[in-house]
Amino acid sequence: MTTVVAQGTFDILHPGHVHYLSDAAAMGDDLHVIVARSQNVTHKPEPILPDEQRREMVAALGVVDEAHLGHPEDIFVPIERIDPDVIVLGYDQHHDEERxxxxxxxxxxxxxxxxxSARESSDDDELCSTGRIVDRIVDRRC
Structure with missing residues (x-):
């Protein structure tokens, strides 16, 4: 059995998230997803949705076998516990793979x-970015 880990913020789920997790699930038999805690998200604005709500939404996706919240101080703790065979990074995630x-x-x-892989879409209006979704909501509602 090949255990796969994917990780991310997953704030306001969108088709890009579904593609990433489906792609990750296809790389093994058991997909564990680590959802970053808000306090650990430092590379972009703080998530809109609470930690547990984001974890619950990811867990509801059919391709996900188990969704975990990240550790509040040490991002490697859940990875050590899961002991994956493969970690799948999103095509645009900011990780330095060698480090x-x-x-x-x-x-x-x-x-x-x-x-x-990147999600391919022929729909120019498709939103695969939480930031772009938030921007559209602000534009239309404010």
């Missing part, structure tokens, strides 16, 4: 890193 692989090795986690 991440080195950090995993230093923690005794021996797994493969892969990148998910």
């Amino acid at each position: 991440l692989q080195a950090a995993l090795r230093s923690r005794g986690v021996d797994c493969e890193l892969r990148r998910a």
Whole structure:
């Protein structure tokens, strides 16, 4: 059995999230998703939705076997507990793969890193970004 981990913020689920998690699920037998806690999201605006609500929404997706909240202080704790064979990064996630692989090795986690593919869409109006969704809501409601 191949255990796969995907991770992200997953604020306001959209087709890009579904594509990422479907792509990750296809790379193994058991997909675990780690949902970042708001306090650990430092590379973009704080999530709109509460941590547990985001975890619950991800858990409801059929391709996800188990959804976990990230650790409040150490992002590697859930990865160590799950002990994945593969970690799938989103095609546009900001991770430095070499540094991440080195950090995993230093923690005794021996797994493969892969990148998910980008979602292809012919619909110019499709929103695959939480920020763009929020911007559209603000434009239309304010």
